Structure formats: structure tokens, C-alpha cells
Amino acid sequence: MTSSPRPAPAPRVRIEDVAAAAGVSAMTVSRALRGVDGVGPARRAEIERIAAAMNYVPNGNARSLVASHSTLVGISVPNLMNDVFPEILLAMRRTLTAAGFDTVIDTTEYDAAREEAWVRRLIGWSPAAVVLTGVHHTPRVRQWLRASGVPTLEFWDWTADPIDICVGIDHEAAGRTLGAHVCALGYRRPAFVGVAQGHDLRADARLRGLRDSFRLGAGVPVAAVETARDPSFSAGFQGTQALLAQDGPRPDVVFYLSDHLAFGGMMALQAAGLSAPEDIGVAGFNALNITTVLPTALTTLRTPRHEMGLAGARNILARIHGVAPPRAVCLPAPIVAGDTTRRQTDRSG
Amino acid sequence: MTSSPRPAPAPRVRIEDVAAAAGVSAMTVSRALRGVDGVGPARRAEIERIAAAMNYVPNGNARSLVASHSTLVGISVPNLMNDVFPEILLAMRRTLTAAGFDTVIDTTEYDAAREEAWVRRLIGWSPAAVVLTGVHHTPRVRQWLRASGVPTLEFWDWTADPIDICVGIDHEAAGRTLGAHVCALGYRRPAFVGVAQGHDLRADARLRGLRDSFRLGAGVPVAAVETARDPSFSAGFQGTQALLAQDGPRPDVVFYLSDHLAFGGMMALQAAGLSAPEDIGVAGFNALNITTVLPTALTTLRTPRHEMGLAGARNILARIHGVAPPRAVCLPAPIVAGDTTRRQTDRSG
DNA sequence: CTGTTAGCGCTTTCAT
DNA sequence: ATGAAAGCGCTAACAG
Numbered sequence: 001m002t003s004s005p006r007p008a009p010a011p012r013v014r015i016e017d018v019a020a021a022a023g024v025s026a027m028t029v030s031r032a033l034r035g036v037d038g039v040g041p042a043r044r045a046e047i048e049r050i051a052a053a054m055n056y057v058p059n060g061n062a063r064s065l066v067a068s069h070s071t072l073v074g075i076s077v078p079n080l081m082n083d084v085f086p087e088i089l090l091a092m093r094r095t096l097t098a099a100g101f102d103t104v105i106d107t108t109e110y111d112a113a114r115e116e117a118w119v120r121r122l123i124g125w126s127p128a129a130v131v132l133t134g135v136h137h138t139p140r141v142r143q144w145l146r147a148s149g150v151p152t153l154e155f156w157d158w159t160a161d162p163i164d165i166c167v168g169i170d171h172e173a174a175g176r177t178l179g180a181h182v183c184a185l186g187y188r189r190p191a192f193v194g195v196a197q198g199h200d201l202r203a204d205a206r207l208r209g210l211r212d213s214f215r216l217g218a219g220v221p222v223a224a225v226e227t228a229r230d231p232s233f234s235a236g237f238q239g240t241q242a243l244l245a246q247d248g249p250r251p252d253v254v255f256y257l258s259d260h261l262a263f264g265g266m267m268a269l270q271a272a273g274l275s276a277p278e279d280i281g282v283a284g285f286n287a288l289n290i291t292t293v294l295p296t297a298l299t300t301l302r303t304p305r306h307e308m309g310l311a312g313a314r315n316i317l318a319r320i321h322g323v324a325p326p327r328a329v330c331l332p333a334p335i336v337a338g339d340t341t342r343r344q345t346d347r348s349g
Numbered sequence: 350m351t352s353s354p355r356p357a358p359a360p361r362v363r364i365e366d367v368a369a370a371a372g373v374s375a376m377t378v379s380r381a382l383r384g385v386d387g388v389g390p391a392r393r394a395e396i397e398r399i400a401a402a403m404n405y406v407p408n409g410n411a412r413s414l415v416a417s418h419s420t421l422v423g424i425s426v427p428n429l430m431n432d433v434f435p436e437i438l439l440a441m442r443r444t445l446t447a448a449g450f451d452t453v454i455d456t457t458e459y460d461a462a463r464e465e466a467w468v469r470r471l472i473g474w475s476p477a478a479v480v481l482t483g484v485h486h487t488p489r490v491r492q493w494l495r496a497s498g499v500p501t502l503e504f505w506d507w508t509a510d511p512i513d514i515c516v517g518i519d520h521e522a523a524g525r526t527l528g529a530h531v532c533a534l535g536y537r538r539p540a541f542v543g544v545a546q547g548h549d550l551r552a553d554a555r556l557r558g559l560r561d562s563f564r565l566g567a568g569v570p571v572a573a574v575e576t577a578r579d580p581s582f583s584a585g586f587q588g589t590q591a592l593l594a595q596d597g598p599r600p601d602v603v604f605y606l607s608d609h610l611a612f613g614g615m616m617a618l619q620a621a622g623l624s625a626p627e628d629i630g631v632a633g634f635n636a637l638n639i640t641t642v643l644p645t646a647l648t649t650l651r652t653p654r655h656e657m658g659l660a661g662a663r664n665i666l667a668r669i670h671g672v673a674p675p676r677a678v679c680l681p682a683p684i685v686a687g688d689t690t691r692r693q694t695d696r697s698g
Numbered sequence: 699c700t701g702t703t704a705g706c707g708c709t710t711t712c713a714t
Numbered sequence: 715a716t717g718a719a720a721g722c723g724c725t726a727a728c729a730g
Contacts, residue, residue, distance in 0.1 A: 010496045012417075014723060025701050030725060038699060055493065060473040061413040062723035066706050068361075070410065072453075080435035089429060093456065102470060104421075105454040107442065121451060124409040144404065148361070237642040267642040293586040293616040363707060374717050379709060387715060411707035415722050 013056045022050045033058070064126050073316070074122040075131040076106040076115055078200070082231060082260050083288055084305065085133070088155070091309025092131070099317055101128055110199040112138050123148055129316050135159040135166060136201050151319035155312045157202055158330045165319060167312040167329040169303060171202040174333045175209025178283060178301045181335050182253055183217035186344030187281055190214055191223040191251035193239035193261055195231055203257050206285065210255055223251065231257055236264025244272055253281030253341060259288040259300055266340075281341040297338035304331045362405045371399045382407070413475050422665070423471040424480040425455040425464055427549070431580065431609050432637055433654065434482070437504070440658025441480070448666055450477055457482070459548040465490050472497055478665050484508040484515060485550050500668035504661045506551055507679045514668060516661040516678040518652060520551040523682045524558025527632060527650045530684050531602055532566035535693030536630055539563055540572040540600035542588035542610055544580055552606050555634065559604055572600065580606055585613025593621055602630030602690060608637040608649055615689075630690040646687035653680045 019026040024047065032039045032047040033056075039047070064070035073096055077085040093103050104127070106118045116138045122130060123144060129151040132141075135158065145152045145163050158168035182190070190210070197204050211222045223246075227239030236256055243254065254269075256262035262284030269280060276282040276296060284291070287302035308331055315325035368375040373396065381388045381396040382405075388396070413419035422445055426434040442452050453476070455467040465487045471479060472493060478500040481490075484507065494501045494512050507517035531539070539559070546553050560571045572595075576588030585605055592603065603618075605611035611633030618629060625631040625645060633640065636651035657680055664674035 010498070012497070012723095015725095016723080026723090027702080027725075028700060031700090034725090040699065043699090055496070057469055057473045059414070059475070059723050060470070061410045061419065061475060062706090063725080064410040064706095065408070065414055065708090065723080066725050068706070080429050080438060081432055083430055083432070086429035086435070090456075102453060102455075102467075104451060106451075107439075118451075120406055121409075124406045126408070126410060147404075232638045234638055234641045263639075264642045267644060270644060289581045289583055290612075292583045293613045295616060295619060361707095364709095365707080375707090376709080376717060377715085380716090383709090389715065392715090408707050411722090412709080413722095414707080414724090415709050417722070 012059070013054050015056070015058070018047070018051045018054055018056050021054060022047050069126050069128055071101050072104055072125055072127045073101045073129045073131060074104045074106065074118075074125075074127045076108055076118060077133045078110050079107050080105075082258065084258065084286060084303075087305040088309040088312075091306045092155075092313045093309075095310060095313035095317070108133070112136070112141075116141050119144060123150065128320055129153065131155065131312065131316065132163075133157075134201060135162060135168070137163070151316055153312050153316040153319075155308055157205075158328065160328055162328055165315055165325055165327055167308055167315060167331065169308070169331050169333045171205035172209040172212075174285075174301055174303075175206035175211075176213045177209070177333075177335060178206075178255070178285070179210040179213030179222075180217060181337065182255075182281065182283055182299070182341055183214050185281070185341055187253040187341070188218055188220050188344075189249060189252040190220070190255065191225065191243055191253070192255045192257075193225045193227060193236060193243060193265060194257035195229055195235070196226045197224075199229070200231075200257075206257075222255070227261075231261060233260050233264040233267075236261030237268045238264075240265035240268035241272075244268070251280065252344065253283065255283045255285075257285060259284035259286050259291055259298060262298060262300070262340075263290060263294070276340040277342040283341060287336050291336075291338075296340055298336070299338035299341040300336045302334050302336055304333060307331060361408070362403050364405070364407070367396070367400045367403055367405050370403060371396050416475075418475050418477055420450050421453055421474055421476045422450045422478045422480065423453045423455065423467075423474075423476045425457055425467060426482045427459050428456050429454075431607065433607065433635060433652075436654040437658040437661075440655045441504075441662045442658075444659060444662035444666070461485070461487050461490075468493060472499065477669055478502065480504065480661065480665065481512075482506075483550060484511060484517070486512070500665055502661050502665040502668075504657055506554075507677065509677055511677055514664055514674055514676055516657055516664060516680065518657070518680050518682045520554035521558040521561075523634075523650055523652075524555035524560075525562045526558070526682075526684060527555075527604070527634070528559040528562030528571075529566060530686065531604075531630065531632055531648070531690055532563050534630070534690055536602040536690070537567055537569055537693075538598060538601040539569070539604060540574065540592055540602070541604045541606075542574045542576060542585060542592060542614060543606035544578055544584070545575045546573075548578070549580075549606075555606075571604070576610075580610060582609050582613040582616075585610030586617045587613075589614040589617035590621075593617070600629065601693070602632065604632045604634075606634060608633035608635050608640055608647060611647060611649070611689075612639060612643070625689040626691040632690055636685050640685075640687075645689055647685070648687035648690040649685045651683050651685055653682060656680060 015026045019029045032044045108115045119141050131153045133156050135154050152164035154162045154166040156168050158170050225239050225243045228235040284298050284300040287300050291298045318325040364375045368378045381393040457464045468490050480502045482505050484503050501513035503511045503515040505517050507519050574592045577584040633647050633649040636649050640647045667674040
């Protein structure tokens with residue numbers, strides 16, 4: 001079955017067509033439809049009626065060309081899997097959409113070069129604003145964005161010196177907080193299951209924080225296992241299998257990049273006859289929806305995804321409208337003290 | 350901390366600026382940068398060098414205005430949660446991006462009016478193509494898209510009469526297949542846990558298929574429980590609790606809207622002292638990544654998300670380039686016969 | 699309150 | 715192989 005030849009597309013209705021039909025000038029139609037002053041109410045209603053009947057849709061490109069800015073907001077995230085960024089986007093886009101902006105989403109797959117290429121193209125569309133994940137970007141991205149004057153929001157991560165404005169959490173501190181909590185319970189052989197370092201810089205920061213806390217708190221190192229590049233449930237499973245297959249004493253607690261991996265990891269532990277917290281401790285990250293249904297509450301750290309999306313959108317909107325928002329906002333990320341870790345009495349090991 | 354006043358944005362580099370710097374006309378720069386014939390190789394290299402040095406980015410709005418079509422592809426999905434659409438988008442966007450198109454993503458939250466408003470605005474941007482989830486749209490959306498001649502892909506669902514082209518699966522048939530498989534195992538008191546009907550039309554179709562199969566196979570009805578509007582893990586948990594709290598004989602098998610809900614449901618069953626397949630059967634839908642780590646393999650049905658994204662992108666690209674792709678493609682969706690259902694010997698009940 | 703003029707930045711068409 | 719003129723559809727600025 002192949003597509004039948006489509007009828008020649010009808011030429012698009014232009015503002016002049018509406019003007020002709022209404023017996024007024026294009027300018028009057030423009031004013032009427034945008035709701036600006038200078039058109040009598042009767043005329044305005046009439047024009048609106050005619051425009052709707054003719055299915056008139058203003059040409060966004062012509063508008064943006066003359067205005068030298070559009071209603072497009074570009075948002076770049078590493079990926080859309082595992083609900084983490086979708087949750088942030090949900091709050092962010094809701095606010096942006098309500099304010100009349102459309103969003104162009106890019107996924108970088110943690111590749112700075114891809115992000116750079118996308119920012120370049122995006123700037124060609126004269127966007128109303130640009131939103132980037134994290135605070136690490138190529139020098140060119142920083143330069144282009146600064147030079148172009150496009151309002152720019154960096155989110156998820158935090159820095160005191162953003163390109164423009166930023167709303168995020170301190171991932172290293174989060175790692176430190178979670179590590180300190182678990183270290184204080186008496187665990188002394190910690191391990192971390194994540195992805196290859198150097199890609200997800202926030203994950204790297206959390207691991208640094210974890211290591212700090214265990215070095216300071218107990219003088220012990222944190223073993224790290226790298227698993228599949230794609231952080232899925234199965235990656236947690238496989239990473240944990242690899243961890244258990246290693247020589248030497250078995251870890252007494254395992255930290256995971258994210259709750260997804262932690263759940264996959266717990267399944268691998270169960271398959272190996274181990275369960276948390278009895279035989280081994282487990283800690284995740286993010287406090288995702290899945291943790292609400294697990295029989296044993298997962299020890300994790302809640303990333304304020306909804307709040308971050310909301311605050312980010314609000315601040316970038318303020319920026320767009322010329323109001324100066326806070327330059328850098330660091331949100332709290334509270335510990336969720338679950339039951340997959342517990343006080344260790346046996347300190348042999 | 351408020352943002353410091355930013356330096357006045359540098360006026361954007363235009364093609365004329367590059368032309369002046371290179372000592373040629375704007376037309377020559379345009380030709381050189383687009384790689385069309387009519388520029389000497391030496392000149393071309395020189396112009397490319399100068400344009401890069403000046404950080405020249407062509408104005409997409411001006412381009413689209415004159416070309417009356419852009420490199421933007423609009424994609425509308427119900428939501429970005431739970432990995433279902435992100436997986437399809439991953440394959441789709443990869444192919445589209447490789448071909449030089451950027452994507453504008455919209456989320457409808459299953460609201461046809463929102464989709465209509467978005468399509469309207471999108472058409473104003475002269476997109477290269479429009480991609481919609483499902484085959485049910487408002488009459489206006491169909492009319493606008495058909496009249497505008499914009500290549501349009503409908504995916505996920507299937508119809509013999511798409512707006513333009515379509516790539517999907519037959520959800521009613523999928524429900525029937527899964528239902529028939531489970532019915533043949535001897536289950537006779539089936540139940541379904543999903544969201545309120547009338548929103549997710551594909552989910553409704555699957556339930557119809559399920560009901561058909563049990564009516565034809567055993568002459569029994571399928572009880573349906575509606576849970577939270579948002580299909581998350583916790584929705585499966587709560588829906589199952591509601592199901593178990595109902596009067597009358599307990600179901601002997603529970604079908605879920607999606608594997609997420611199925612997992613949440615299994616946790617609720619476990620909390621109630623029931624496990625699959627011993628005490629009750631469980632079946633999901635989609636074959637998501639989480640099913641690869643569960644100790645008991647989930648009975649489900651694999652939706653070909655990767656293949657669908659790929660085929661959809663390929664076909665819409667062909668459409669854009671004037672090649673006639675297949676008008677409607679229906680992909681196979683195979684049963685995954687897991688261990689959360691098993692042959693029933695006891696037919697009392 | 700309404701209309702006319704000019705031009706946003708680029709590319710198509712037509713000369714040379 | 716290169717350039718000049720014209721115009722895509724819209725709106726800011728000005729005139730009436």
C-alpha cells in the first residue's frame with residue numbers, strides 16, 4: 001500500500017487575504033489578532049471571526065524575523081529515559097507553555113559536541129531562551145550564549161558563575177550527605193555502581209562526595225564499578241553481578257547512580273541469595289516513583305525535580321521579561337532514610 | 350544574589366557582514382555556505398573560513414520565510430514518563446537528526462484540544478513534517494494537516510486511513526492476542542487495572558481486545574479497575590489494592606495497562622500475601638527494561654518501540670523528500686510468555 | 699482609530 | 715562564476 005498522490009497543498013492564508021476579506025488593511029488585522037490597542041471592538045470581533053473562518057495562522061517565521069526573537073525556548077537534556085529529566089521537564093514546560101512559549105527539546109547523550117552543534121543551530125532560530133542541563137559546556141557555547149544575549153538557564157547542577165542564571169542542586173554535597181549518613185551507620189566496605197566516568201559529570205561529583213565522606217568518616221575507600229553506558233534497570237543488575245564476582249571481601253553497602261540501578265542491583269543481590277538490609281546495605285539516588293512500591297523502603301536522596309523545573313521556568317521567564325531573577329539558586333536535596341541500610345553492630349570484616 | 354546587568358548583546362552577524370569581510374556579495378556567501386554550485390573552490394574555502402571565524406549562524410527564520418518550509422519536525426506524544434515514548438523518540442529523533450532536522454516536542458497529556466492548539470501553532474512555523482501519536486485527532490487537525498500539505502506521520506496506533514502515513518501496532522489485536530494466550534491457560538476470572546477510560550484510546554482498545562478474547566474463549570467478562578490518571582508504579586499498586594478490596598470472588602489473573610503498573614501491582618499482591626503465579630496470574634504490556642531484572646519473568650507483550658521509531662522516521666523522511674513510502678504499516682507485537690501466568694488445573698472457583 | 703511605508707535576513711531569478 | 719533586484723509575510727514607525 002503506497003500513499004496516493006496528495007492534492008496540491010492549498011496556498012497558505014496570509015494576513016493580506018484576511019484583510020481583503022474583511023475590507024481592511026493588513027495592519028488592522030495584525031493589531032486585531034494580537035490584541036493590541038487601536039482597533040474598534042466591533043471591527044476586532046468581525047476580524048477575529050473572519051480569520052478563524054479562513055483558518056488563518058500567522059507565519060511564525062515572518063514574525064520572528066521582524067521581531068528578532070521568537071516564542072521558542074530550547075531545552076537540552078542528556079536523555080529522556082528513566083523519568084528523571086521528564087519529571088523536571090514536566091514542571092518546566094507546563095509553566096513555559098502557560099506563558100505562551102513552545103519548547104524545542106534536544107538530547108545530548110552526554111556529548112558536549114552535540115550540545116554545541118545544537119546550540120549553534122538553535123541560535124539561528126532567535127529563541128526566547130535557552131535551557132541547558134548542568135554547568136559544564138564548551139567554551140564556544142558559553143561565548144555564543146553570552147554574546148547573543150539570549151536568556152540562558154542552567155539547571156540540575158549548580159555553580160556560582162553560571163552563563164546567565166542557574167537553578168540546581170549541589171551533587172557533590174548530595175553525595176557527601178548520603179555517604180555521611182550511611183557511614184555513620186557503621187558500614188565500612190562501600191562500593192558504587194555507576195556508568196563510565198567522564199560522561200555524566202553530576203554522577204562523578206556524587207561519587208567524589210561519597211568518597212570524601214567515607215575517607216573523612218572512616219578512612220576507607222569506595223570501590224567503583226562501571227556498568228553499561230545507558231543507566232537502565234538491567235545496568236544495575238549487571239553492574240552488581242560484576243561487583244559480586246570481584247575478588248576480595250564483599251562490600252557491606254552498595255551505592256547506585258540512581259534508584260533504577262539500585263532496584264536492578266537488589267534483584268541481582270536477591271538472585272545471589274543476598275537481601276538488604278540483612279546481608280548488605282543498598283542506597284539509591286533521586287527518590288523515584290518506583291521506591292514508593294518497594295516492600296523495603298530504599299535509602300536514597302530526594303532530588304527536587306518538580307521544584308527545580310518550576311523555579312527554573314519561573315526564573316527564566318522573569319529573565320525574558322526583563323526582570324532580574326536570582327542569579328544562582330541551590331535547592332535542598334534531603335536524605336530519605338530507608339530500610340535498605342541499618343545500623344551495623346558487627347564491625348569485624 | 351541577583352544577576353548583574355549583562356553587557357548589551359552583540360548584534361548578530363549577518364550574511365552581509367560575512368560578504369563584506371570576504372569582499373564578495375551576499376549571494377556568493379550564501380552559495381558557498383550551502384554548498385551549492387557556482388563558487389570557485391578557493392573562494393569557497395576562504396568564505397567558510399571567514400564565516401567560521403566570525404561565528405556566523407544563518408538566520409533560520411529568514412531562511413524558512415523565503416523557503417516556506419523549515420528543518421523543524423514537530424512531534425507530539427502524550428507524555429514523556431515511563432520510558433514508553435522516550436524509547437520511540439530515541440530511535441525516531443536519531444534518524445531525523447542525522448538527516449539534519451530538529452525536533453519540536455509537545456506533550457498532550459491525552460488532551461485532544463491541547464494537541465489541536467499545538468498543531469495550529471506549529472503550522473505557523475512551516476515545519477518540514479508533523480508526527481502525531483495515535484490516529485484519533487480532532488477534525489480540524491486532520492483538515493489543517495491535509496490542507497497544508499505538510500508530511501504527517503501517525504504512529505503507535507494503526508489505521509487504514511491515516512491523515513498521510515502511519516506506522517504502528519494494532520492495540521485491539523494485541524489485547525486479543527494476550528488475552529487469548531492467558532485464557533487458553535485456563536484463567537477464568539480476569540481483571541484489568543488501568544486508567545480512566547476515554548483518555549488513552551490505545552489502552553481502551555487493548556481492554557476491548559482482552560474482553561473479546563475472554564468472551565469468545567470462555568464466555569466470561571473482564572472486570573476493570575480505574576486507578577490514578579497518571580500511569581506510574583504507584584498507580585499499579587493502588588489499583589491492585591482497590592481490586593483486592595472489592596467484594597466477590599478474587600480474580601485469578603490481573604492484566605495491567607503497562608509493565609510499570611504490573612510491577613507496582615505485584616508489590617501490592619505481595620503485601621497482601623499473594624504471589625504470582627502461585628496464587629494469582631499477572632500480565633503486563635510493553636516489555637519494558639524493568640522486566641529483564643525481575644526474578645519471575647513477567648507475562649507481557651512486546652511493543653516494537655525501537656522498530657517503530659526507526660520505520661516512522663524513515664518513512665516520514667521519504668515523504669519529505671518526495672518519495673512515496675508505504676501509507677500504513679502495522680508492526681508485529683509478539684507475546685512474551687512469562688512465568689507470572691501458568692496453566693490452571695483447578696477450574697473450580 | 700486606521701492606513702502607508704519600510705525593512706527584518708535570506709534566497710530565487712535573472713543578468714552579466 | 716558572480717552580482718543586482720525582488721520579495722517571502724509580517725509588524726514598527728510614522729502619517730493622517
